[in-house]
Amino acid sequence: MKEDWKEYVSFTRKERNGVIVLLVLIVLLSVLPYFIPAPDVVVDEATTKEWRSKLAAWKNGKKGQANQVKERNEEVVAAETRSDSGSYAARATEDHIGLFPFDPNHLTESGWKRLGIPDKVIRTIFNYINKGGQFRKPEDIARIYGMRTPDVKRLMPWVKIAEKSGFTEKSRKMDRNATGTFTRPTVADSGNFTRVTLSPVRRKKYIHIDINTADTSAWMNFPGIGSRLAFRIVQYREKLGGFHSPDQVGETWALPDSTFQKIRPWLQCNTGVFRKLSINTAGIEELKQHPYLRWQLANAIVQYRQQHGPFRSAADLQQIILITPLLITRIAPYIEY
Incomplete structure (x- = not known):
C-alpha cells in the first residue's frame, strides 16, 4: 500500500528536468517585456488635422441634408393644404x-x-x-x-338620424310569456304602421334513454354528440362494466361538460351494472383493464391478497394505502367478494 502511494507523488529524473525547464521558460517570458523597449509612435499633426476637417465636413453635410429633407416635406404639406383648400373652394363654387x-x-x-x-x-x-x-x-x-x-x-x-320604427333590440330577443313558452317577434306591415306579433318557438324535444342499453345512434340524437363521442361513451361503458349513475357519462374522455349538462336531464339508469370483478380471483391484467383501477392499484390489490388472504369486505380494501375512501365508493358497485 505504501509503495502504491509513492507512485502517485514521485517523479522520475526526466520528469523533474522537464518541470525545471518549464519553470525557467515561464520566468523568462514574464520578465522579457521589461527589457524590450517600446517602439516610438510618431504622430503626424498634418494628417490628424486633415482627418478632423473631413469629419467635420461630413457631419455638416449630414445636417444639411436633413434640413433639406425637412424643408421639402414642409413644402409638400403646404402644397397639399393649398390644393385641398383650393379644391374645397372650387367645390363650394361649382x-x-x-x-x-x-x-x-x-x-x-x-x-x-x-x-x-x-x-x-x-x-x-x-x-x-x-x-x-x-x-x-x-x-x-x-x-x-x-x-x-x-x-x-x-x-x-x-347629422340627424331618425329613430327606427317597429320593435327595438330588446324586443328582437326571445321572450317568455306567462305560460312559460318561448316566443319570437314577427313583423307585419299594414299601411303606414308596423305591427309586431309574437309567435311561439318550438323547442326540440328529446326522449329519455337508458344509459346502459342505448346504442351509438341513440346517443347521436342529442345535441353536440357526433359519431366519435357516441362511440367513446359506449366504449367507456363497456370498460366500466356498465353505468350505475348518469353522472358517470360525464367522465367520458373529450365530452365537454356543457354538452353533458344539456343532455343530463334525459339520461336514466334503469338497469344496473352488468359485469363485476371478482377481487379475490382476478389477476393484475384483468384488474388493470378497469378505468378506476390502473396497474399500480391492481398490483397492490394482488400483493395484499397474497400476503393477507382474500378480501371479505370494503374494510379490507381500506388497509391498502393507495386506495382512498373515495375510490372505494367508486369501485364498490363493480366488485364482488
Whole structure:
C-alpha cells in the first residue's frame, strides 16, 4: 500500500528536468517585456488635422441634408393644404355647398354633393349602405374611407338620424310569456304602421334513454354528440362494466361538460351494472383493464391478497394505502367478494 502511494507523488529524473525547464521558460517570458523597449509612435499633426476637417465636413453635410429633407416635406404639406383648400373652394363654387340637417342613411347622391362630398367618397357611402351598413350615430360618418377630417367636423352637427320604427333590440330577443313558452317577434306591415306579433318557438324535444342499453345512434340524437363521442361513451361503458349513475357519462374522455349538462336531464339508469370483478380471483391484467383501477392499484390489490388472504369486505380494501375512501365508493358497485 505504501509503495502504491509513492507512485502517485514521485517523479522520475526526466520528469523533474522537464518541470525545471518549464519553470525557467515561464520566468523568462514574464520578465522579457521589461527589457524590450517600446517602439516610438510618431504622430503626424498634418494628417490628424486633415482627418478632423473631413469629419467635420461630413457631419455638416449630414445636417444639411436633413434640413433639406425637412424643408421639402414642409413644402409638400403646404402644397397639399393649398390644393385641398383650393379644391374645397372650387367645390363650394361649382356645387353650391350648403349645410342642412340630413340623415346619412337616406340622403341622396345629390344631397351628398350639396354637402361638398367628393364623388369617390359618395360611391363608398352607397356601397356601405347597399351591403347592409347603417349609420347609428353621427360619429359613424368618420368611419367612411376617404372622408376628410374637416368634412367630418363640418357635417357632424347637422347629422340627424331618425329613430327606427317597429320593435327595438330588446324586443328582437326571445321572450317568455306567462305560460312559460318561448316566443319570437314577427313583423307585419299594414299601411303606414308596423305591427309586431309574437309567435311561439318550438323547442326540440328529446326522449329519455337508458344509459346502459342505448346504442351509438341513440346517443347521436342529442345535441353536440357526433359519431366519435357516441362511440367513446359506449366504449367507456363497456370498460366500466356498465353505468350505475348518469353522472358517470360525464367522465367520458373529450365530452365537454356543457354538452353533458344539456343532455343530463334525459339520461336514466334503469338497469344496473352488468359485469363485476371478482377481487379475490382476478389477476393484475384483468384488474388493470378497469378505468378506476390502473396497474399500480391492481398490483397492490394482488400483493395484499397474497400476503393477507382474500378480501371479505370494503374494510379490507381500506388497509391498502393507495386506495382512498373515495375510490372505494367508486369501485364498490363493480366488485364482488
